[in-house]
Amino acid sequence: MNDKSKIIDNLLLELKRGTLVLSVLLNVDNPTYGYSLVQSLQEKGIEVEQNTLYPLLRRLEKQELLSSNWDTEGSRPRKYYIISSLGTEVLNELIIQWQKNQFVIDTMIQKGGQH
Amino acid sequence: MKLVDQYIYAIRKKLPYNSRKDITSEIRSLILDNIEAKYGDNPTKEQVEEFLSAYGAPSKVANQYRNDRFIIGTGLTDLYFLIMKIILFALSLGFSVEFIVTLFQNKLTAIFISTGLLDLLLNIFNSILPSIGCLTLVFIIITRLYKDQIIDLDEDWTPNELKDIEVSPKVESIFESIFAIIFIIVALVFINISPALITIAENLFETSTLELGHRINIDVFKKYLIFISISWFLDIIYHIFILVFQEKTKAIAIFDIIKESIGLIIISIMIFDSNLFTNFSNALGFRSIFAIIAIIASFELISKIYKFFKFYVFNLN
Structure with a gap:
């Protein structure tokens, strides 16, 4: 049982990792700080x-998918991230691929359910 | 929040140098945001400790920000130290042999031997530092080249990417390069520290029944030393490339042809420089040796150019 839950945990972690970039890019259309x-x-x-x-935010910034700037006016300095034009193009492509994958997987799940 | 400062200080030490300030400012801001959201404006020391231990060990946090840039690639470190040992051995051998030869050429006195020994140690020490410097520089360049050559096929690769992989002829034996490095360094030491050894060699030759047809003018020869040394230095770099890549890539083959051409040009100029040879009556002497070396080098160069075109231009194996 332990092995099984460990395997599931690892696979879920891989699934999450695969979708994390997409999730981040979808949530930085306005200036957003880490927390x-x-x-x-x-x-x-x-x-x-x-x-x-x-x-990951730093990596996306390095790849120029995000841009950032420091806001030093509040109670403490905060780094705000926002999606760049390149990031938006990449995001649109990722969304198309995601939807394709989702459709394929859904179809397979439905077929599997019929057996 | 002294504890947070100490925690960030511990992280900072393990971060990439160039982005330390930016990353630590961000981590600090994130940690304080988190603590404030979780425990309010005035958290207790225990609460901060609880949060920081949950956030992770400083080295683990710092590792997430590292970008794995190395001066010398991790895959090359062993070879770097191996070549360093080879160079140290060759330098010690070269200087020691030169010292022994000098001993036999002079009257042996206690002062002469002791100052000679001191000179020997100083010479070895003085030559080690620039040698290690040059070796490190070569490896830094190789690390950059090597990194560019690595094509990551671990993730999302397609067979189409394989076309960028250059399959080059494998090198038969790396020992040839190891011995070449040792031999060239010993020769470099000999020729630079005692160019007069050429005269000694000539004198030794004349102890036989044959008489030399000319002599080398050592003062003129000394002017060529820098060019000979550069040519041999390029040879050492070539053999280091061979040891690193263990195959003759296109770039290495081009480098080989260039350094071979430079060597041939230098020796050809030497052969035709009449000032280099004194008391010329016939060809018996170093001029003939240089000519033989030049002929062999010409054949080698032609063979290398032929192989280059055969393998890399016409793709014939």
Whole structure:
């Protein structure tokens, strides 16, 4: 039983990882700082480890899919991220692929259900 | 929030140098946001400790931000140290042999031997530092080249990407390159520290029944030393490339042809420089040796150019 739940945990982790970039890009259409993004994702049912998310934001910024700027006016300085035009193009492509995959998987699940 | 500062300080030390300030500012802001949301404006020390231990060990947090850039690629570190040992051995051998030869050429006195030994150690020490510097520089360049050559086929690869992989002829034996490096370094040491050894060799030759038809003018020869050294240095770099890649890639083959051509040009200029040879009466002497070397080098160069065109231009195996 333990092995089974461990395998499921690992597979679910892989699934989550695969969709994390898409989830992030969908939630940075307005300037968003790290903590608020975590909150926003959690509210939508996506649990994400903070230690994974923040380096991911930096990686996406390096790939120029996100742009960022520091806001130093509040109680503490915060780095705000927003999707770039390149990021939007990439996101649109990812959405198309996601929808295709979803359709294919749904079809397979339905066929599997009939057996 | 001293604990948070200490935690960030511990992370900072393990972060990539260039982005430390930015990353630590962001982590600090994120941690404080989290603590405030979870425990309010005035968290207790225990609450902060609880949050930080849940956030993760500093090294684990820092690792997430590392981008794995190495001065010398991890796959090359063993080879780097192996070549360093080869160079140290060759330098020690070269200087020691040169010292022994000098001993036999001079009157042996205690002062001469002790100052000679001191010179030997100083020479080895002085030559080690620039050698390691050059080796490191070569490996930094190789690391960059090597990184560019690596095509990541682990994720989302297509067979189409394989077309970028250059299958090059494998090198038969790496020992040839190891011995070549040792031999060239010993020769470099010899020729640079005692160019007069050429005269000694000439004198030794004349102890036989044959008489030399000319002599090398050492003062003129010394002017060629820098060019000979550069040519041999390129040879060492070539053999390091062979050891690293263990195959003759197109770039290495081009480098080989270029360094071979440079060597041939240098020796050809030397052969035709009449100032280099004194008391010329016939060809018996170093001029003939240089000519033989030039002929062999020409054949080698032609063979290398032929193989290059055969393999890389016409793709004939």
